[in-house]
Amino acid sequence: MLRLALGFEFKRLQRSWAGALAVIAFLTVGALAILVGQLNVAQWESALRAGAEAQESSIAEARGFFERGEAGPADRPWVDLSQPRWQDWYAATRVSRQPGALAGVAAGAIDSAPAVFRISRSADPLSAAGYQIENPELAVGAFDLVIVLALLLPLLVGVLGLDIGSRERETRLDMLVAVQAGAMKRWLIARMLAITLIASASAVGLCLAASLVGAASPVDTMLLSIVALIYAALWSGILLTINAQARSVRSSAFAFGSIWALLCVLIPALSAEFALGHFTDDFAAKQTLEARELRYATAERDVAEVLPAFYQRYPELTTAAAALEDPLDPALARDAHGAIVFASIEERHAVESERGRQAATLAERAAWASPAVAIALTLERLAGVGPEAAASYRDSLMRAVSDRVDWVVSRNWAKRPLDLDDFEALITDQAEFVAPERRALGNPVIALCIWTSFAWLLALRGLSRSRTSG
Amino acid sequence: MTRLALSLELKSWIRDRRLLALIGALVTTLIVITAWATASDIGQREAQQAASEQARSQWEGRGAANPHGMAHFGDFAFRPTGPLARLDYGVQARLGKVLYMEGHRQNVPLHDDATRAGPLARFSRLDAAFLLQVFVPLMLVFLGATGLAADRQSGRLKLALVQGISARAVLFGHVLALWTLALLLLIVVIATSMITAATLGTDAIPSPGRLAAFSFFYGLFFWVVSGGVVAASVWLRSARAALLALLVIWVAATALLPRVSSGLADAVHPLPSQDAFSAAMQASRADGPDGHNPEDAELDRLRQAMLDEHEVKNVEDLPFNFDGLAMQVDEEFGNQVWDEHFGELRSTLYSQLNLVGLIALLNPFQSIDHLSMAVAGTDLAHDMAFQQQAERYRRGLVEALNREHAYGGSKTGDWSWEAGSEFFAALPQFQYAAPHVELSFRSRALEILGLGLWALLMMMMIRHGADRIETGTLLC
Numbered sequence: 001m002l003r004l005a006l007g008f009e010f011k012r013l014q015r016s017w018a019g020a021l022a023v024i025a026f027l028t029v030g031a032l033a034i035l036v037g038q039l040n041v042a043q044w045e046s047a048l049r050a051g052a053e054a055q056e057s058s059i060a061e062a063r064g065f066f067e068r069g070e071a072g073p074a075d076r077p078w079v080d081l082s083q084p085r086w087q088d089w090y091a092a093t094r095v096s097r098q099p100g101a102l103a104g105v106a107a108g109a110i111d112s113a114p115a116v117f118r119i120s121r122s123a124d125p126l127s128a129a130g131y132q133i134e135n136p137e138l139a140v141g142a143f144d145l146v147i148v149l150a151l152l153l154p155l156l157v158g159v160l161g162l163d164i165g166s167r168e169r170e171t172r173l174d175m176l177v178a179v180q181a182g183a184m185k186r187w188l189i190a191r192m193l194a195i196t197l198i199a200s201a202s203a204v205g206l207c208l209a210a211s212l213v214g215a216a217s218p219v220d221t222m223l224l225s226i227v228a229l230i231y232a233a234l235w236s237g238i239l240l241t242i243n244a245q246a247r248s249v250r251s252s253a254f255a256f257g258s259i260w261a262l263l264c265v266l267i268p269a270l271s272a273e274f275a276l277g278h279f280t281d282d283f284a285a286k287q288t289l290e291a292r293e294l295r296y297a298t299a300e301r302d303v304a305e306v307l308p309a310f311y312q313r314y315p316e317l318t319t320a321a322a323a324l325e326d327p328l329d330p331a332l333a334r335d336a337h338g339a340i341v342f343a344s345i346e347e348r349h350a351v352e353s354e355r356g357r358q359a360a361t362l363a364e365r366a367a368w369a370s371p372a373v374a375i376a377l378t379l380e381r382l383a384g385v386g387p388e389a390a391a392s393y394r395d396s397l398m399r400a401v402s403d404r405v406d407w408v409v410s411r412n413w414a415k416r417p418l419d420l421d422d423f424e425a426l427i428t429d430q431a432e433f434v435a436p437e438r439r440a441l442g443n444p445v446i447a448l449c450i451w452t453s454f455a456w457l458l459a460l461r462g463l464s465r466s467r468t469s470g
Numbered sequence: 471m472t473r474l475a476l477s478l479e480l481k482s483w484i485r486d487r488r489l490l491a492l493i494g495a496l497v498t499t500l501i502v503i504t505a506w507a508t509a510s511d512i513g514q515r516e517a518q519q520a521a522s523e524q525a526r527s528q529w530e531g532r533g534a535a536n537p538h539g540m541a542h543f544g545d546f547a548f549r550p551t552g553p554l555a556r557l558d559y560g561v562q563a564r565l566g567k568v569l570y571m572e573g574h575r576q577n578v579p580l581h582d583d584a585t586r587a588g589p590l591a592r593f594s595r596l597d598a599a600f601l602l603q604v605f606v607p608l609m610l611v612f613l614g615a616t617g618l619a620a621d622r623q624s625g626r627l628k629l630a631l632v633q634g635i636s637a638r639a640v641l642f643g644h645v646l647a648l649w650t651l652a653l654l655l656l657i658v659v660i661a662t663s664m665i666t667a668a669t670l671g672t673d674a675i676p677s678p679g680r681l682a683a684f685s686f687f688y689g690l691f692f693w694v695v696s697g698g699v700v701a702a703s704v705w706l707r708s709a710r711a712a713l714l715a716l717l718v719i720w721v722a723a724t725a726l727l728p729r730v731s732s733g734l735a736d737a738v739h740p741l742p743s744q745d746a747f748s749a750a751m752q753a754s755r756a757d758g759p760d761g762h763n764p765e766d767a768e769l770d771r772l773r774q775a776m777l778d779e780h781e782v783k784n785v786e787d788l789p790f791n792f793d794g795l796a797m798q799v800d801e802e803f804g805n806q807v808w809d810e811h812f813g814e815l816r817s818t819l820y821s822q823l824n825l826v827g828l829i830a831l832l833n834p835f836q837s838i839d840h841l842s843m844a845v846a847g848t849d850l851a852h853d854m855a856f857q858q859q860a861e862r863y864r865r866g867l868v869e870a871l872n873r874e875h876a877y878g879g880s881k882t883g884d885w886s887w888e889a890g891s892e893f894f895a896a897l898p899q900f901q902y903a904a905p906h907v908e909l910s911f912r913s914r915a916l917e918i919l920g921l922g923l924w925a926l927l928m929m930m931m932i933r934h935g936a937d938r939i940e941t942g943t944l945l946c
Contacts (some may be wrong), residue, residue, distance in 0.1 A: 003896050019712075029730060039740065047745040054749065075765045083564050109681075110592050112585035116745060123664040129580065133741045136564035138826070142592055145727035151725050159718075189494050199549050249710060254612065257717055259686075261608065268593035269600060273506075275587040276563050276595060280514045283521040284581035293528060296543065359588025366590055377589055387588045 005190035009198060011268055013160075022159040023202055026152055028208035030101040033145045037104025040132070044099045044115045047131045051094045051116030057093035057412050059427060066420040079170050084411035085121070087423050088404060093430040095400050097393045101216035102224060103304035108142025109380045113390035117397050119337070119430060121408045125346055125397035126287060126352060130390070145210055149228055152236040153203050161195035161236065164188060165243035166252040184464045190242070192459075203228040223382055223441075229269050230332045231375050237455025244462030264372040271366035271373060275359060276362065286348060293433050298340045303333040310336040313343065313407075320413035335409045342405050349398050356391040367444040371451045375442040377444040475630075475643020476650070483651075484550025489613060493651070496601075496609055499653060501662045501840075502599040506589055508538060508666040511556035521548045521568075522899070534888040535877040538797055541573030541868050547860040547900045549579060552847030553677040556663050558599035563591060569857070571805025571864035571900070573801065573871070574761070576808040579857065596647040598659045599842045602688060603835060604724050606655055607695045607891045610648050611716045617644055619709030627939075637936035641700055645932060648696035656688050679907050683845045690921050691838040704935035704944065723835040731829040731836070747815065754807045761793075761800030769796050785882040793883065794876025801868055808861075816854060823850065827916035834924045837917040844910035844917075851913045855905045863900045870897055898899030903919070 013019045065072055065081055072079025072086065079086050096116040115131035117123070165188050199370050204225045211221035239256055298306065307328075322332050367374035382385035392454035407426065411418060483489045521827045532543060547569040555562060559854040566579025574820055584591040594600060621627040630640050632893040657745070660681070665676040698719075742750070759768040776788060776795070785792045830836035879886035911918065938944040 029726065032730060032733055036737060039737055043740070043743045047743040050743075050745050050749055075767075076763065077765065108592060109588075110584050110589070114744065127580065129489065129578075129744055130585070131744050133747055134564065135736070135741065135822050135850065136561035137843075138732040138735055138822060138851065139561075139564050144590075147729060155721055208712035220911065250511075253710075253714060253717065257608075259523070261605075265594075265604065266596075268590070269596040271589070272590045272593040273596040275590040276583050277510060279583040279586050280510050281517040282583075283517055285521055285524065288546055288568050288570065289521070289524050289528060296532075355586065358587065359586070359590070364588040371595070373590065376592065380589060387585070387591075390585075417875050 005187070006194040006197065009160075009191060009194040010171045010396070013198065013387050019108050019160050022156055023198070026148075026156045027205065029152060030145060030148045031283075032203075033143055033148045033211045034104065034206065034213060037107040037144050037210070040107035041104045041214070042174055044103065044131055045117040048096045048098070049442065051096055051118075055092045055094050055118075058090055062087075062090035062423060063420070066423065082417035083418065084408045084418060087411075087418055087426055088121050088408050091423065091426045091430070093427060094432075095119055095397055095430070100220075101214040102210065102220055102383040103226065103385050104214055104379045104383075105210050106376075106385045107144045108139075108144035108147060108382035109383070109386035111385050111387065111390045112392045119397070119400045119404050121401070121405045123401050123404075125394050125399075125401060126345065126349055128394075128397070144375050145206060146383075148206065149203060149231060149379070150375045152262050153199065153232055154238075154264060154372075155229070156202065157195065157199045157232060157235040157239055158253075158260065160198060161192060161239050161243070161251045162252055162256060164191045164195065164240070166246040166249045169283060188240070188463060189460075192236050192240045192243075195239075196232055200229050203232055220382065224379070227375060227378050227382070227448070230445075230452055231371065234371055234448065234455055237452060240459035242461050244459055244465075263370050266367070267370040268373050271362075271370070273460065275362055277455065285426040286351070291344065291348065294344050298337050300339070303330075303336055306336045306340050307323070309343075310339045312411075313339050314409060317410070320410075321415040324414040329415075330372050332412055335412055338405070339409065342402070346398065346402065349394070353391060353395065356387060358387050365445045367447045371448060374444040374447040374451070378441050378448065381441055381444070391444060399438040404430075473643070474635075475640045476646045479644055479647035480616070480650070482620070483613065483647075490684045492590075492609060492612070496605060497655065497658055499600065499605075500598065500601055500659055503596055503601060504662040505666045506657050507559065507597045508556040508663045509670060511551055512667065512670050512672050514551050514555075518550050521546075526899050530805035530891070532894065533891045535894065536885060536887060536893075537794070537871040537878065537889050537893075538573065538885075540894060541797070541871045544570055544572035544865065545864075545900065546570055547579075547856075547863070547902070549853070549856050550902055550904075552843075552849075552852055553904050554680050555848050556676075556748040557597070557599045557659065558842045558846035558848055559595050560599075560843030560846055561850065561853075562848050563587070563595060565853045569860050571867065573797070573862060573868045576802060576804075576812065576861055577866070578630070579853075589721060598634040598663070599815070599839075599846070603691075603838055603842065604654065604660065606692070607724075607835070608653055608720055610652060610692075610695050610699050611650070611713070611720060614648050614696065615643065615703050615713040615716055616709050617647070617714070618700060618703040631940065637939040638933060641704060641932050641936045641939075644700045645693075648699060649692055652692035652696065653689060656685060660685065666873045677847075677904075677907070680845050680847065680910075683907055683910070684842065685847065687838060687841045687918075687921065690925055691834060694834045694921065694924040696929055697925070697932055701928055701935060723833050726846070727829065727833045728772060728836050731826045734829070735825045738825060739818050739821040741815070741818055741822075747811065751807060751811045754811065755804060757839050758803035758807065759796070760801050763796040769799065772796070788882055791876050791878075791880045791887075792883065794872045794878075794880075795886070796875070797875065798869060801865070801872065805865060819850060819854075823913075824916070825865075827914070830917050831920040831923070834921055837920045837924075839913050840917045841910070841921070844914045845907060847904050847910075849910075849913075851909060852904065855909070856902055859902055862901060867897060897917065 013023070061073075062081060072081055080092065081087060094116045097113065099115075111132075112130045114128045117125065117128055206222065207224045207228050210216075211224060216224070238259060240257070242252055242255045246255060317323055322329055328336075363373065363377055367377050380390065411422070479676075483493070508509065525548070529540075529543075529545060532540065533544070549565060549567050551562060552560060563583040566582050568581045569579040570577050604726070618627070618641075621630075621687055627637075627640060631637060667676075668674045699712075699716060702716050703709065706712040706715055759778075760766045761769070765771070773785060773792060775791060777783065779882065782788060795917070826836070827840065830840060840849070874889050874893060878887075878889050878893070934945060
């Protein structure tokens with residue numbers, strides 16, 4: 001019967017301009033979304049190249065000084081490459097964040113992390129903005145494959161299958177089918193499966209295209225396609241549930257439109273409002289006013305006051321050459337003050353990380369309430385972009401900056417002039433990039449599966465109870 | 471006669487319990503969301519005020535200090551919410567809220583709400599404007615698409631025509647019924663916001679001019695929607711066809727076109743990446759004088775000119791502090807660089823908006839979205855105004871500090887010299903003044919034109935449809 005229904009639906013698609021137009025529009029909009037996503041990835045990669053070039057240029061300049069036996073540039077006599085702070089500066093090492101193959105799929109995600117970040121002892125990963133400069137008015141209506149799948153795929157399912165069942169009932173064809181085929185229920189399920197197949201084929205086609213242009217691995221491609229398939233099946237289930245009861249196409253359209261507006265627009269908007277509501281009163285005083293106050297207050301403290309905290313962080317330095325000097329070299333007192341300030345940055349980072357985790361948990365909860373949120377979250381995780389990926393990258397940056405601070409401090413306190421070998425070691429020891437992290441798809445994908453199973457169970461139950469289910 | 475048709479339509483809604491429930495649900499949602507948004511906006515205003523006061527207290531609390539040290543200490547500008555943000559949040563969640571203003575560089579505002587709110591922030595926010603733009607039209611579609619069909623099916627339309635009532639009167643009665651309902655919902659929104667604000671002890675009407683413009687544009691938009699719904703039900707043969715066509719248009723206009731036009735504008739007028747923008751600016755800046763570099767060649771020439779002018783041999787003998795002058799030269803060169811690069815960036819941003827504005831000519835839903843946030847003061851143009859005012863303030867502040875450094879009584883090289891705390895306290899605090907509402911009209915002329923043309927088009931379609939009903943060429 002599935003083959004019969006499939007043939008029937010294909011013929012209907014050829015004859016009905018509305019259905020064919022809907023499929024063509026869906027594919028066109030999806031193709032545009034893929035193109036926009038690829039443009040974003042190209043910009044990301046360009047930022048990586050610019051960062052790598054800047055790093056190479058700085059390193060080459062420093063190597064030139066070493067080769068010529070110069071301490072630094074002639075017009076900056078205070079620069080001395082035998083000092084750790086200047087080696088730190090000229091190493092200019094970047095930690096870059098490689099875009100995943102599917103990064104373009106979720107190009108509209110909110111992603112606040114930069115593509116490449118310069119590591120130095122004074123760098124603050126918390127103050128680094130994202131790699132994109134966004135036009136806020138365009139960013140609000142983010143356009144990517146995630147949105148095409150989350151919002152438009154259900155509508156495609158709706159346009160193609162709105163009259164399944166209700167049309168038969170309206171025109172009294174249900175009785176005829178029941179008499180002639182003996183199984184109206186099987187006929188309706190077969191028609192809905194045929195619609196699911198057409199909608200899924202369109203969605204999977206877009207997923208394959210996105211995977212192809214991003215050169216995604218077969219596993220990534222398969223996962224992306226499976227998520228799209230599940231989502232198409234979910235909305236087919238919802239539509240079949242409605243159609244099992246609807247007396248007319250109009251009531252079916254009304255019910256489906258209302259459910260789409262509720263699940264794809266209203267609940268996500270309500271969730272967004274709830275999430276954003278937490279931050280409207282927060283003018284980042286901790287990162288701005290309080291951080292500045294602490295920085296200045298620390299700098300004004302006597303070094304003897306801050307040394308205990310410093311040695312607590314670096315117990316091995318109590319026996320370092322500089323520690324044995326009395327009084328302490330004033331240039332090194334800066335390290336002691338800096339350690340306090342850096343500890344506060346780490347503290348703020350921990351707070352921000354915790355806040356990020358809470359926001360992710362809230363999004364996961366919203367995924368149970370709205371399949372549109374669930375698929376958006378799933379695809380962002382698959383693409384390796386979005387707030388979660390950005391937070392993970394910032395964690396890496398924080399560790400890299402922390403290592404660099406430790407390196408500068410330990411070399412400063414050893415009081416040994418550094419040479420080219422130290423410089424080269426500093427460069428090679430630094431991790432160059434953070435690979436895109438494949439996060440566990442976790443709860444959102446489970447939510448999608450449960451939604452789908454529930455929708456189909458309801459649909460089957462509805463069909464069984466229907467008067468003409470056969 | 472139009473009044474009679476209007477009254478009949480309104481009565482039919484009141485009698486239908488399902489429709490009444492639908493309207494009741496929407497009214498309740500509007501009241502709850504508007505009250506929430508208004509309270510949230512008022513909370514944000516108070517928090518912004520508190521942050522500004524804390525920043526000022528830190529500034530004045532520094533006491534005596536070196537003026538250039540204070541230029542590095544810097545000041546913060548906290549972006550206030552738009553004058554009517556309680557009705558339309560606009561793009562505020564995407565805008566940085568805190569701008570750090572310091573010597574040597576122009577910064578951009580950071581710490582936007584969206585990046586902190588996690589993955590959910592990619593979806594639209596729920597505020598009164600969102601409901602007025604998306605859900606009120608949807609309700610008008612459901613009410614209007616079936617209204618005229620019911621008149622047709624029951625023969626009421628034919629009866630009216632036979633009795634001498636003009637088709638125009640009947641159709642405009644239907645339009646007016648829908649429009650009246652939409653206006654009542656708008657009034658509910660505004661009244662709820664005013665009552666909430668008054669209850670919380672703040673201005674009930676923060677900006678009367680903007681509120682009037684807000685109401686006018688929504689009135690025009692609802693006229694377009696009401697007219698469009700009735701026109702569709704006149705021109706399409708059945709209520710089902712009208713309903714389906716209107717739903718497709720609603721989805722395309724609210725969900726599809728805005729996103730496609732955003733993607734298109736991004737592709738046609740691409741913005742530089744953050745890194746490319748910063749690198750280009752740094753490269754331009756590196757070509758100029760560096761106030762902190764005593765070996766700088768350009769400053770060397772200036773130093774020599776000053777020595778010659780004052781006929782002294784050492785900078786320490788100059789009657790002013792040359793370092794302050796050098797810092798100002800550094801600053802002024804930097805300002806030219808910022809103007810050039812930020813100017814280009816602004817120009818690209820506006821090119822994108824102009825393109826989207828052109829597309830909005832075709833889509834009244836986009837027109838009202840843009841106009842609504844412009845009038846509410848929560849769009850990009852208002853953010854730009856904030857950034858430009860803050861930058862003007864920064865330049866004035868740094869110039870005053872450099873002048874004090876140069877001519878306040880210190881000698882060149884004396885970095886330990888401190889100006890008195892009263893000098894810093896006398897420097898004015900940054901105050902943002904929202905631009906006049908006229909800016910919104912100028913920046914959104916295309917959208918105003920689009921909405922006006924749509925309103926005329928709808929009137930013409932209904933009149934033409936009515937004429938054809940009377941001549942029998944359209945179904946009666």
